[in-house]
Amino acid sequence: MIQDIAPHTYDPVFRRKKPEDRDYLLHYEYNKVMLLKGEKGSAIPTFGELREEGEFSEQAQYLFSIDDRAYYCVTDMAVPEFGGFYMEPLTVFRNFEPLHQAFAGITGSQLYRWMQSRRFCGCCGSKTEPSARERALVCPSCGQTEYPKISPAVIVAITNGDKLLMSRYAGGAYRNYALIAGFVEIGETFEDCVRREVMEEVGLRVKNIRYYKSQPWAFSDTEMVGFTAELDGNDTICLEEEELCEAGWFTRDEIVEYGPCISVGHEMMKAFKDGKI
Numbered sequence: 635m636i637q638d639i640a641p642h643t644y645d646p647v648f649r650r651k652k653p654e655d656r657d658y659l660l661h662y663e664y665n666k667v668m669l670l671k672g673e674k675g676s677a678i679p680t681f682g683e684l685r686e687e688g689e690f691s692e693q694a695q696y697l698f699s700i701d702d703r704a705y706y707c708v709t710d711m712a713v714p715e716f717g718g719f720y721m722e723p724l725t726v727f728r729n730f731e732p733l734h735q736a737f738a739g740i741t742g743s744q745l746y747r748w749m750q751s752r753r754f755c756g757c758c759g760s761k762t763e764p765s766a767r768e769r770a771l772v773c774p775s776c777g778q779t780e781y782p783k784i785s786p787a788v789i790v791a792i793t794n795g796d797k798l799l800m801s802r803y804a805g806g807a808y809r810n811y812a813l814i815a816g817f818v819e820i821g822e823t824f825e826d827c828v829r830r831e832v833m834e835e836v837g838l839r840v841k842n843i844r845y846y847k848s849q850p851w852a853f854s855d856t857e858m859v860g861f862t863a864e865l866d867g868n869d870t871i872c873l874e875e876e877e878l879c880e881a882g883w884f885t886r887d888e889i890v891e892y893g894p895c896i897s898v899g900h901e902m903m904k905a906f907k908d909g910k911i
Contacts (some may be wrong), residue, residue: 635849636727636896639734645699648769648839653694655682660697660742663721667739671718678735678824679719681706686875687714695749695764697742705738707746724853728896736896737867744852747768752780756816787856788827789815791902791911792840794865794883798906799836801881810892811884813899828861836881837872838865849898860898862911 637644642853651661658678661668670679671895684690694706707861713719724743730736755762755773762771771780791813792799800811816831818824832840846860871881892900905911 636737639737642734653681654708660707662746665724669722686743740852744855748782772778783855785856786818788859789813789899790828790861790863792863797836797883800884835874835877839867841866
């Protein structure tokens with residue numbers, strides 16, 4: 635999955651440090667990221683590679699580190715006209731290499747979206763400022779503190795004997811088959827969320843709900859929690875057409891392997907195809 639970057643090590647601890655030339659600069663504009671095109675393909679640029687374009691250290695906000703290289707976000711800058719710099723949609727990170735840079739790029743975008751959406755205090759309207767002690771935005775007027783947005787969600791592999799339930803979304807750019815998934819509501823357990831989402835989207839009951847594994851899914855600011863479950867009763871699907879355009883039961887041979895396997899949903903689909911679920 636996209637967070638499985640070993641032997642590299644991700645360090646999310648907040649630090650106060652200035653960028654070095656070998657550190658990486660992440661610049662986002664809405665749903666796009668700045669990359670540097672080179673002989674071996676596109677890459678996240680370093681501060682050293684942008685040295686001739688200006689000094690960005692003062693406005694750079696530390697995000698995290700991978701191994702001994704730090705990643706910073708710089709929002710107030712123009713993309714250089716020359717030198718191979720260009721903007722690319724964030725979906726590039728679904729197939730980006732090396733994998734640890736894909737993980738860095740999409741994780742940085744989650745922090746960028748949070749910072750952009752919390753520029754002003756939700757209590758008094760004053761402009762927020764980065765905290766000097768932790769990864770947070772603080773209102774200098776009323777003291778309101780905002781932390782990065784992380785939304786819990788569930789995704790479930792539902793089996794019916796030797797078949798797996800798969801569906802396709804009614805909207806959005808993603809057109810491949812996927813598993814039933816949804817965000818957790820206030821006051822709801824993960825298991826209750828599984829039952830509710832399955833009933834709402836395909837009208838089925840499930841039993842034997844078991845935890846599989848979790849993953850950070852920065853594309854939607856989500857912590858995705860994977861489960862397996864078994865059909866409980868009638869297998870007739872009642873489709874929620876506003877959410878899904880298709881759903882059905884698929885045998886192991888009918889399941890398509892989508893590469894690269896970067897999501898917990900795809901991993902569970904492959905695990906079922908291989909007879910491990």
